[in-house]
Amino acid sequence: MKTNLFVQDDNGLVQEAIGRFVVERVAFVPLESYESAVYAWELEGRKFILKLTRKSRRTREQLMGEIDFVQFVASHGVSVARPIVARSGQYVENIGGSMDGMVDGEGSGGSAGYWAYAFEWAEGERVGPGHYGSKLYKVWGIAMGRLHSLAELYAPKQPEWIRPRWEESELLPTLDVCALSSFPELRSAAETWMSKVRRIPEHKGEFGLIHNDMHPRNFHWTEEGIVMFDFDGLTHHHYASDIAVALYYGLAEHSRASENSWSPEQFLHYFLEGYSVCRTVSAELQRHIPDWMMFRHIQLYMLYFRSWGERPAGITERWTLSRYRKDIIGGTLFGKKPEDLA
Template sequence: MEKTVEGLFTEEILCLAAEKFNVEPSTLEKIGDFENYIFKGKREDQEVIIRLTHSSHRLFEDIEAEIDWVSFLKNNGLNVYEQFRSQNNDYIEAFTAKDGSDFYACCYEKMPGVRLGWKDIKNNHDLVTAWGRTVGRLHKVTKNYEVPVGKSKRPNWDEEELLEIEKFKPDIPKDIVTYRNEVVHAIRKMPMTKDQFGLIHSDLHFGNFHYYEGQLYLFDFDDCTYHWFANDIAMPVYYTILAGELAGEFENTHQKEKFAAKFLADFFKGYDQENSRESIQEKDIEWFLRLRDIVLLSVLYKKFDLTNLPSQEKKFLDSVYHRLINKELIVKLT
């Protein structure tokens, strides 16, 4: 979390939010604080999640739109969380910080199962197929989603402030800015048919679902946006390859590409059971791998203390920077 937001978040705000959603404050345990503050706790003996989002990160209307879409997905058979209303019968409660900004609190069902790691995925072909099947189902369902009359819609992909890498690193090399422009321009030229473009999760890596009794249970819809479906396929590839690299699993480029090919084959085996991918090409997926590097470098510049980076974080940042300055892919698919 950015230091400016850390300085505004207080125990009082957390307790007020918990009480408003009938969650016992003494049961709260922080489980995340990267872009939102995430706590698990107990609501009438049920395990739940309390999420607090600062107004500098998301507008109230953005969260409202997210909640509506998640409810739509749940009503159409996706394994997503139930969202709970507050004592005021609202899904979102606002709490004002000392500078006049707001924290928006929401309360959700805690999904069954546990988060996964590289070792859980490495040789689990059934999991990867279930992953693909779930993404295919999500894409099939979202084609029929319509924003309620009078309500705001989620942002388009190119409204993401993280595309403006100069905002977070004013002295970023011009070569990276030029490359960013090339990637964004190429993506903007892609067809936007109903079978290719719609509201997607946009961050469905293995840290954002639980795998339980052969099924995926999805969460963290904070980044949901109008985007190409291919981006929802690029994210599993990107972060799985990244996890393998960080674990030192790939001895060379060939081994990495071989793993990616098998991963995609297993993933598409499931995806094809739910949704047609005739309009999704591997060359398109590669553009979104490039886009993820751009967005991720912005995130790192925004979130990391560059003057005091632990060695693992520096290695991570350096690898993303290297790929961008050399216009390289994290892994080639074609």
């Protein structure tokens, strides 16, 4: 359901962006993406990733916060796709607009053009059905636990590089879109869930910087463990939300299969076993995992609503929105009660 931001006519813009990082003219391939446009290119046997994100969506400082954190965890032994420096010596390049110009007609009122930044290609292979099992779940949990532990030691090199809190990056946009819904029951149910998560206390050791999208499409598998990438969602948030996202996407993936032996209880058992290698797993943290799973469910509905409209023409899109509405109104996740999944 993800698409690239750009179309074929923008090849020149993408080539310009890649040219900020390499002298040679190279071929590039668009990759699956949504919030940003992502492209891969290869040079002298090495692969790289280019990301283009609208200035109306991110500031240069926020992107530098992402890059700074990735460098920090990499320096502490975490396997991640490392950022690369542009030919100018900068990590983030201005493409297709002035540094401070405003967009004419942009609803967000952000700056014109895009920011371009790049990373090394993540080593390893994409995670598929054959990888699912206790070994992956435990390694996945260990990686997240290490990330959360390092987040507590991290401070951005520049104070303006601080990443946003979850309320401004997730709650407020979701509330804004929710208010546009023409389904009163949906609006009421979503607002009830969002009010619930807003009241979750921020206990020490259970709140900090999180990846916020650490599912199998954002890491690769190697014999040594997993290599993480795409820290675009890096946010000050509840650690339980990061765990919930991992469980949520496992549930979403397996809910589409007519026959499978995947068990959310089994997943969480091995995942938390791995996570506990690095951090204490409190009862309070576990208690809120279902709440954050439901919140991600609402977020995805609002994202699709924003992309397709509330009554899209396509059958698949209409079915998807209808399924999510039914879940949100009924307080279920893919037909199951959240509290029965964690």
